[in-house]
Amino acid sequence: RATELEDRAQFDALTNLPNRAAFIDQLRRGIGRSHRKAMPLAVLFIDLDRFKSVNDTLGHDAGDDVLRQVGERLQRNLRIGDTPARWGGDEFVVCLEDFGEMSNAGAAAQKLLLVLSERYEVMNSEVFATPSIGIALCPDSGDDAERLVKAAEIAMHEARKRGGGRFQYYSNALNSHLEQREELEVGLRHALVRDEFVLHYQPRIDVTTGRLIGLEALLRWQHPRFGLLQPDRFVPILESSGLIHSAGEWVLATATRQLAVWQRQFEMPDLSIAINVSPQQLAQSRIIDTVAAALDNTQLDPGCVELEIGDGNLSRRRDAEVDALRSLRRLGVRLSLDKFGTRDISFESLERGYVDSFVLDQSLIADVETNDSHQRIVRAAIAMAQGMDIEVAAEGVETLTQLEFLRSCNCDLAQGFLISRPMQSEKVSSILRSEIAGTRLLTRGMP
Ligand code: C2E
Ligand code: MG
Secondary structure (H helix, E strand, O other): OOOHHHHHHHHHOOOOOOOOOHHHHHHHHHHHHHHHHOOOOEEEEEEEHHHHHHHHHHHHHHHHHHHHHHHHHHHHHOOOOOOEEEEEEEEEEEEEEOOOOOOHHHHHHHHHHHHHHEEEEEEEEEEEEEEEEEHHHHHHOOOOHHHHHHHHHHHHHHHHHOOOOOOOOOOHHHHHHHHHHHHHHHHHHHHOOOOOEEEEEEEEOHHHHHHEEEEEEEEEEOOOOOEOOOOHHHHHHHEEEEEEEEHHHHHHHHHHHHHHHHHHHHOOOOOOEEEOOOHHHOOHHHHHHHHHHHHHHHOOOOOOEEEOOOOOHHHHHHHHHHHHHHHHHHHEEEEEEEEEEEOOOHHHHHHHOOOOEEEEEEHHHHOOOOOHHHHHHHHHHHEEEHHHOOEEEEOOOHHHHHHHHHHHOOOOEEEOOOHHHHHHHHEEHHHHHHHOOOOOOOOOOOO
């Protein structure tokens, strides 16, 4: 009885392999040996790509069967002295000891890749489950058991990110990237109270008259150590950590307050502001209160506020998001689809009339001079938009030729380095001052 209990504490019931606790135990002893004999040791972290779909399509029994077979294949294809174990779910780990050359760890991983990629026969079906394998070497990647497994797992994620069905060595570069991300995430938690967010504004002009009609608010983070960071570095972290809601609230409040100041100061009641909104924000009703409060506080005409909805497929939006869009419409703000041309858009979403404008993505504009198919897409998209009373803005306009092409297609608005880079609010004030004095931002190439 006692041994049965011991077994249960050490072995995984499904695969009969050592479990996580037993593996860590054996790994610790292995690390001790490797130190004493100055011999290399490696941890492999193995995860089955798309294993979840086996469970989803064939059921859990089939999934269990695959895992059992994976366990058998591991045991059959390792040398005596190497320890395979089940880490959890569809994750397996292996400790390789005494394998001579460092590159032999890669050779072992390659062999496992091959045998685990072979088809599995499960309940009269054929199943394929290619693995991704991460390798961490002792002592290079860490010298305690937990750290080694963690490093191997990080490398496994990298292997999967590169398409799966391959192995990847852990490297410090991988780690420093992750550490930086962690540091950024911790920093972002304090960025709001420490007042480290800044908005820059980029002008949008009317393509036919060259008049400045509005600005897009673009978020920046003044990081205490890394300097001024662009949104690609931190907006994805805001989104995945849930911090996007409070940051987005700050952006909405700040941008609308700033617009109200400019409208009054320069007597430009029609000046508009475009504000980027992440799809995550639409999943919570909080955004509706935020927008309502911003309108209330500033007494802006809601028609001057345009919310640019970022990535995501409008056709597959959940009910909560559709409700949010509807409520925002009722507040009178304009809704715009950002990065048009890089995403799927359903006719249904256009038909429902949620959308007042498109922002043509800069990837379409960048090579519009030389890329025939982009020319045709831009022309067709603008024609379609006109037929539906949807306004079109083009982003990333860098050359006069691009601007002229857009004018020939009857594009409404343009934004890009040709006209102006995003800038701080003080600089915008001085541009608005010249604008009302009659000096256009862009005079070259204007009719
Ligand atoms: P976006 O909405 O497509 O913003 C336009 C981006 O293109 C800006 O980058 C802008 O600096 C850049 N750009 C403008 N003109 C040109 C040009 O002529 N050439 C080139 N190469 N680039 C140009 P930025 O400021 O780095 O913003 C990147 C993205 O981050 C934005 O793309 C937007 O999706 C997101 N983002 C920015 N601010 C916010 C925010 O407050 N909230 C959320 N959720 N996302 C934001
Ligand atoms: Mg935008």
